[in-house]
Amino acid sequence: MEGISVRTFITFGFLLICFFNWATCDYRTEENPYKHFAQVDPEGNYILEWIVNWDTKRVTFNVTVATNGYIGFGLSRRGQMNGSDIVIGGVNRNGRSYFTDCHGTGEIPEIDDSQDWSLLDAWERGSRTFLSFSRPFDTCDDEQDVPITDDLLQVIWTYGETDDEIQYHFQNRGAMPVYLLDPDLVPRSLDPRVPNNGQQPLLDDSTRIFEMTTTRDVPAQDTMYWCSFHKAPTTSKHHIIGFDTLFPTEKDETHVHHLVIYRCHPPPGVNPASLFEPQIASGGGECYFIRDPNPMNTQYCTEDVFLWAVKGRPTFFPEHVGMPLSANGPEYYLLQTHYDNPNLESNLRITFSLQAYYSSVIRPNEAGMITLGTITPGSTSIIVPPGETNHTIMGMCAPGCTDQMFPEEGITVFASLLHTHIRGRGARYHHFRGNTELPWILTDENYDFNYQQYRVLREERKVLPGDLLVNSCTYDTTDTNGTAVIGGFSTRQEMCTAFLWYYTRSNSHAFCRSELKSDGYLNLVGVRTTQWNQERRAMVITSPARYSGISMADYTTNYVDWTVEMREELQRRQIYDPQSSQCPRFTPDDVPTESQLSTEGAREGTGNQQPMSSFPSKVRLYQPSSQCVRRRNQIGGQQQRGKTIREKERSKGRRGWSGI
Ligand SMILES: *[C@@H]1O[C@H](CO)[C@@H](O)[C@H](O)[C@H]1NC(C)=O
Ligand SMILES: *[C@@H]1O[C@H](CO)[C@@H](O)[C@H](O)[C@H]1NC(C)=O
Ligand SMILES: *[C@@H]1O[C@H](CO)[C@@H](O)[C@H](O)[C@H]1NC(C)=O
Ligand SMILES: *[C@@H]1O[C@H](CO)[C@@H](O)[C@H](O)[C@H]1NC(C)=O
Numbered sequence: 001m002e003g004i005s006v007r008t009f010i011t012f013g014f015l016l017i018c019f020f021n022w023a024t025c026d027y028r029t030e031e032n033p034y035k036h037f038a039q040v041d042p043e044g045n046y047i048l049e050w051i052v053n054w055d056t057k058r059v060t061f062n063v064t065v066a067t068n069g070y071i072g073f074g075l076s077r078r079g080q081m082n083g084s085d086i087v088i089g090g091v092n093r094n095g096r097s098y099f100t101d102c103h104g105t106g107e108i109p110e111i112d113d114s115q116d117w118s119l120l121d122a123w124e125r126g127s128r129t130f131l132s133f134s135r136p137f138d139t140c141d142d143e144q145d146v147p148i149t150d151d152l153l154q155v156i157w158t159y160g161e162t163d164d165e166i167q168y169h170f171q172n173r174g175a176m177p178v179y180l181l182d183p184d185l186v187p188r189s190l191d192p193r194v195p196n197n198g199q200q201p202l203l204d205d206s207t208r209i210f211e212m213t214t215t216r217d218v219p220a221q222d223t224m225y226w227c228s229f230h231k232a233p234t235t236s237k238h239h240i241i242g243f244d245t246l247f248p249t250e251k252d253e254t255h256v257h258h259l260v261i262y263r264c265h266p267p268p269g270v271n272p273a274s275l276f277e278p279q280i281a282s283g284g285g286e287c288y289f290i291r292d293p294n295p296m297n298t299q300y301c302t303e304d305v306f307l308w309a310v311k312g313r314p315t316f317f318p319e320h321v322g323m324p325l326s327a328n329g330p331e332y333y334l335l336q337t338h339y340d341n342p343n344l345e346s347n348l349r350i351t352f353s354l355q356a357y358y359s360s361v362i363r364p365n366e367a368g369m370i371t372l373g374t375i376t377p378g379s380t381s382i383i384v385p386p387g388e389t390n391h392t393i394m395g396m397c398a399p400g401c402t403d404q405m406f407p408e409e410g411i412t413v414f415a416s417l418l419h420t421h422i423r424g425r426g427a428r429y430h431h432f433r434g435n436t437e438l439p440w441i442l443t444d445e446n447y448d449f450n451y452q453q454y455r456v457l458r459e460e461r462k463v464l465p466g467d468l469l470v471n472s473c474t475y476d477t478t479d480t481n482g483t484a485v486i487g488g489f490s491t492r493q494e495m496c497t498a499f500l501w502y503y504t505r506s507n508s509h510a511f512c513r514s515e516l517k518s519d520g521y522l523n524l525v526g527v528r529t530t531q532w533n534q535e536r537r538a539m540v541i542t543s544p545a546r547y548s549g550i551s552m553a554d555y556t557t558n559y560v561d562w563t564v565e566m567r568e569e570l571q572r573r574q575i576y577d578p579q580s581s582q583c584p585r586f587t588p589d590d591v592p593t594e595s596q597l598s599t600e601g602a603r604e605g606t607g608n609q610q611p612m613s614s615f616p617s618k619v620r621l622y623q624p625s626s627q628c629v630r631r632r633n634q635i636g637g638q639q640q641r642g643k644t645i646r647e648k649e650r651s652k653g654r655r656g657w658s659g660i
Pocket of ligand 2 (some may be wrong): 082083106460
């Protein structure tokens with residue numbers, strides 16, 4: 001193993017200052033959202049920094065660990081050791097560094113045939129070891145390395161007490177989910193990965209927090225959606241610049257699965273206080289379809305502002321974008337909370353606080369949010385037979401919708417969040433213009449319900465009127481114990497939804513979503529018609545008569561004989577059958593209800609047509625170009641410094657999830 005000299009005191013001195021005074025070290029400056037910092041273990045023994053270089057398509061990692069033994073660092077698709085990409089390195093007692101590219105098989109990592117990671121620096125001081133190493137995004141070693149992509153990866157980490165015994169006895173190890181390549185706009189003082197956060201809650205003098213705090217007794221029912229109302233803390237125009245959540249205990253966090261905030265727009269001439277103050281006083285109520293008129297007046301609160309879902313990190317907008325707050329005087333917001341209580345616990349009292357950071361400094365662009373995807377519940381588009389490993393569902397926003405929704409110059413999308421429930425394994429946001437598929441707006445082949453993030457796009461995307469937007473989701477139902485999965489509100493039912501943040505905001509359309517209505521789709525499984533039953537909160541069969549009253553969930557699990565042919569035909573139709581999109585125009589006076597949308601179809605004169613579209617079967621689908629960068633003159637098992645690298649363009653064909 002080649003030795004690398006021990007580093008000077010100066011670097012260590014800098015690091016030392018950082019270790020005892022986090023505030024002095026600017027780990028992520030405003031200019032570089034690609035420089036990241038994370039304390040990966042609870043004790044602060046393992047510190048990781050990384051920086052993404054898009055010019056060279058390499059990531060450089062720095063790890064500092066409280067040990068004189070070896071350091072293990074790895075990347076894994078879903079957190080397992082098998083198939084993971086691991087490097088093991090450190091500094092020997094004689095001051096020589098060692099560093100080896102390995103891969104996980106069983107418990108003991110094996111050395112790769114091709115050594116694709118480069119050690120840049122290694123030193124040991126006192127009781128700490130520092131390693132700096134880098135790697136191309138894609139090393140071309142599909143067999144033994146894990147490519148660094150836009151997909152969710154788990155950083156797996158470990159360290160030992162000695163160097164000689166490179167055995168994984170795994171006293172100290174763990175995994176941290178991360179989108180390594182994403183820009184990160186979370187201010188360091190609020191980043192939960194950086195110790196000492198919470199001590200500087202205000203970003204600067206112009207910034208305040210709008211706190212939406214609720215405490216609720218959650219009944220012993222599987223799923224509850226609750227709407228509470230909140231009054232904006234200011235009556236003069238500000239910009240919301242970010243969001244964060246606060247859960248006092250882990251239990252509080254476990255039972256909250258999503259938070260959606262909507263802005264309320266009372267009809268002209270109606271005093272908002274008269275509509276919403278009584279709701280604030282009463283604490284709100286259970287609510288599912290907010291657009292349906294109801295005594296809580298949720299029908300006036302239809303403008304999407306923000307969505308938080310499981311393990312969402314703090315969310316911050318790029319500096320040139322803000323979301324209006326109290327632009328026209330006093331404002332009210334509706335907060336819908338999804339409480340999850342699968343074990344039907346009683347005496348469950350849940351508290352949390354949603355915090356909107358708002359500033360008196362008005363930013364150049366005004367942001368809005370739209371929701372896109374498959375209609376759920378209230379449609380039968382999502383049916384996933386039991387035992388599927390990779391079943392795809394599509395949600396569409398037809399050209400006929402984007403045509404009505406977006407101004408001539410289009411909208412600029414700057415962030416997105418992809419959402420499914422627990423059976424989701426992959427999600428992707430497609431964008432078609434004419435006969436071309438543009439690069440995916442967002443993709444994640446390793447989607448994890450337990451880590452749902454608002455993700456800032458590396459490049460903002462213009463979406464023009466007439467474009468087709470398609471979000472696709474893939475599901476795995478191999479561990480549902482023979483149960484088919486259908487669309488629904490519960491975490492154990494499914495959704496396929498994408499949220500987009502864009503500018504310039506318009507509040508005339510809140511969503512664009514679609515469903516399968518083709519003849520033959522439901523007939524395939526022996527059903528003719530269904531109807532949403534609000535009391536049972538279930539889609540129920542209405543014909544043929546012999547199945548009438550049976551829920552789709554029950555029917556697809558217990559009445560359908562899922563032959564291979566039927567599965568294939570269902571999948572084909574779910575991808576290629578034409579879908580009907582809904583993108584109604586809203587005014588405070590006229591918000592179409594769910595039943596109007598599902599039964600009336602096109603409403604005369606309101607612009608609420610339901611344009612059709614299908615997933616394009618004839619256009620050339622987007623293929624990401626290969627990022628494969630190979631090192632020259634590989635020498636197995638040994639690391640050498642300063643090797644030149646060359647990019648090798650190589651079409652890699654389809655890998656994994658690609659194609660749809
Ligand atoms: C890694 O550490 C070196 C100093 O040893 C520093 O120059 C470099 O910027 C660090 N890189 C990252 C990604 O933090
Ligand atoms: C690891 O994965 C490979 C292929 O994916 C499989 O053949 C092998 O049995 C797995 N090994 C273990 C220990 O799970
Ligand atoms: C799986 O289904 C069987 C038969 O319906 C049932 O007896 C069993 O309890 C179920 N197991 C789980 C883990 O739900
Ligand atoms: C998953 O299904 C899609 C089609 O829906 C296909 O293109 C892709 O190759 C499949 N992926 C795997 C890993 O089987």
